[in-house]
Amino acid sequence: MTPNYTLSGRYRIIRSLGEGGMANVYLAHDLILDRDVAVKLLRLDLRDDPKTIKRFQREALATTELVHPHIVSLYDVGEENGMQYLVMEYVKGMDLKNYIKEHFPLPLQQVIDIMEQILSAVATAHAHNIIHRDLKPQNILIDEQGNAKITDFGIAVALSEHTMTQTNTILGSVHYLSPEQARGSMATKQSDIYSLGIILYEMLTGSVPFKGETAVSIALKHFQTEIPSVRDFDADIPQALENVVLQATAKDPRDRYATVADMATDLLTTLSSTRVGEKRFVPADMGNDETRIMPSADIAAAIAANRRADALKQQTKTAAKATDPEKSTTPTAEAPLPKRSWSKRHPLRRRLILFGSIGLLLIIAIVVGLELSRPQMTKVPKLTGLTQSAATKVLTKQHLSVGTVKRAKSNAVAKNQIIKSTPGSRQSVQTRSRINLTISSGAKHTSFGNYVNESYSDVRATLTAAGFKVKQEFSTSEVSAGQIISQDIVAGSSVLPTNTTVTFTVSAGSRYVALRDLTGESRADILNYATANRLNIEFKQGYSDEQKSGYSYDQDPEGGTNVRAGSTVTVNMSKGSQPANADLAESFKVKVKVPYQNLNMSTTTANDVKIYLEDDSHLIGSLYRELAITRDTRVSLPFQLTGSQTGKYRIVRNGVTIAEKNKITNKDASN
Structure with a gap:
């Protein structure tokens, strides 16, 4: 497929994203909805293969049933000139395999966060009775915000479906294959859990637990060899976290977590101080059941070869006993010899044994000496x-x-x-x-650059790698979407990267967006939607009897409204049902002095100040007020708190947090 080719008159091919065993993937642009998409096109040499076509169609069916923020969305299915294709959500970033290589070692909290996203997605698939069967880091995409999205349900199968389960072909990647799949048994939800345990192992150690020269040798290790300890690799990994790996990868599926949700619940508390001193997980003793031979011809041959080798060793031992006159117990019919000592009857043999023993002792002494002299x-x-x-x-x-x-x-x-x-x-x-x-010896100051008119994604990657925290706000503009319009840190300012947050105003283009109904969604899902559609979100909070705490109950504009990209949407987040003492809400003000910082000694340059606060009506993550100051300035921060609620505030000057306080009460009120 060449660039600029338009598929079905709608999807213009931009470039290749990668090639797989079943399909090739391309970056394309949807000319109707004006968005980038990923097009998965069945390879030409496989378009007449009914098994491959069935697998391709299975992926479309499985993905259509699954709607989850951490599963790549399927937008369209089509066929053109005998070419079958899927149109999917384009995730800009890299797969988890490469992400581990580039960022290893990953902080333990980040490992847990990414794993929790993966587990929530797999839980949704399992709730639809869909087993992925090929979970591996290569099938998990990490976008530029660090969010995980599972893709490639090409060999996923519903529990009610019995095809492709008892064949001589092992599906999935052997490094992440469960023991029961390696034996040729039907994949279950516990098989996916095993693969998730291997993925967690790789995120913690940077490598898969089992390696070998052939797929057969690796598959054998999955059901014959204990998984290596992640704590042997890094003693700082808590035992509780290693236990999640051990239970998820137990050889017997009955010893693994009953559900993905159980694994997620256990994982989320592994860094808690309450689990310090936890004992190492040991699977229940299920007995020494005979190992079933894998249906795979290669693996069966490997096991047979091992058995033939054992038989040959036994035959050799038997033959040795039969030919050794000293070990033979067969009675002889010869007359008994005169009663003489054995040494007198066999003087030559006695000397040979004596000299042989002395030689053996010398050899042992030399070996022990060499071993003791070898550096530990x-x-x-x-x-x-x-x-x-x-x-x-x-x-x-x-x-x-x-x-x-x-x-x-x-x-x-x-x-x-x-x-x-x-x-x-x-x-x-x-x-x-x-x-x-x-x-x-601490962070070093650096001169902040001028990034106006540059690509936000490129600048964000550069600054994040340098230690900055980077945020974006969208604005309608005639310049290309994704291009930086302005920055809240003055170019040339001396800043500490690890202590600096920069917010860029990014062009959202001039297109319109059909606003989705956001009620009933979490803060994280709303922010993901806003970023994908280049919208700004202002969060407020209040009480709602219809919506549980932490989820939205109202928005302005309403869902279905056409808004211009770069617009701000106000979303009200629920704090739960209104308490009985809500009418006792208390209002007061806290006065704070914001010091002016002279960035240029020859002239007066205004400082950009952003204020964030949290009370009954505001959330700390949303901007409350922005102002420019040219001298030390006192500001009054209004708070309204109900009952035992406490407030917060944070003041950011030129991108750097200069004042922050939590647990604000009426005792902090200014006179």
Whole structure:
């Protein structure tokens, strides 16, 4: 498929996104809805293969049934000139496999957040009785906001469907294959849970647990070999988190989590202090049932070869016994020999045994000596993020010590924490070696650039990597969508990246959006929708008897209204039912001084100040007020709080938070 080819008169092909075993994927633009999409096109050499066509159609059917923010949406299904295609949501980013490679090691909280998104998506599939059967990092996309989306339901199958379950072909990727699938048994929901456990293992260690030269050897390990400990790789991983991996990847499906929801519930508390000291998960003893031979011809052959080798060893032992006159127990009919000592009857054999014993002892002594003289080896533990004192304790346990220590500025690692060690983590060294440390002396100031007229996605990637927190607001503009119109930090300002949040005003183009009904949705889902459609959201909160806390109950404009991209939509989030003492809401003001910062000594430059507050009517994540100041300024922040509710405020000057306070009460009111 060449660029600029228009499929069905609607989807203009832009470029290739990748090639797979069943289909090729292209980035295209929907000329009717004016949006980028991903087009999955069945390969030409497979379009006459009925099995492949059935699998392709199965993916369309499975994806159509699943509507979830963390599952790639299916927009359209079609056929042109014998070419079958799917039109799907375009996720700009990378797959989880590459994300792990580029960002490893991932912070444990991020691992849990990503995994929780994946689990919620799989739970939805299981609720529809759809088993994915091919869960792996390559089939999980991570967008530019760090959100996970599952794709490729090409071999997903409903529980009521019995095709493709008892065949000689193992479907799915062998590195993530459950033991029962490797044996050729029918895939169940517990099979998906096993694959999820392997994915979690890879996110924690950067590698799959089982490797081999062939798919057969890897498959054998899945049901014969214990999964390696993630805590052996990184001792800082809590036992509770390793237990999630162990239970999800239990060999017997009955020992795994009953549901994906159970796994998610367990995962979300693994970093809690209440689970410190948790014992290692051990599966229940289900007995030593005989292992079933896998239907796969290759794996069956491998097992048969192992059995033939064992039989050959046994035959060799039997033959050795039969030919050794000393070990033979067969009685002889010969007359008994005169009673003489054995040594006198066999002097030559006695000398051979004596010299042989001496030689054997010498060999043993040499081997033991070499072994004792060989330097003992150990692996350098992971030290990044630790303080020097904590690292010293960890090294001591490994019979290592701290070597030279140097300091360096870092925008990614907090002050007094270790940036890197030399030799690095997991490298083999002799015991009693000294490990050199590089420790952060804190972040370094940098001059903020001018990013107006540049691509927001490119700038965001660059600044995020440098330690900045980056936000965007949309505005209707004639310039290209996605292009930065303005920034709230003055170019040339000296800032600390790790302590700076920059908000860019980004062009939303000049198109109109048919606003969706957002009532009943969570804050995260609303923000995802707003970003995808280049809309701004202003959150407010209030009481609602119809909607539970944390979900929206009203919006302005209403759903179905056509609004211009870049517009602001006000969404009211529920705090739950109105309490009995709601009429006792108290109003008061808190006065705060905002100091002026002179950024240019030769002239007076206005400071951009943004104020965020939270009370009965406002949320801390939404902008309450913005002002420009040229001198120290006092502002009054109005609060309305009901009962035991407390408030918050945060003040950001030129992109840097300069004042923040939580748990505001009427005691903080200004006179």
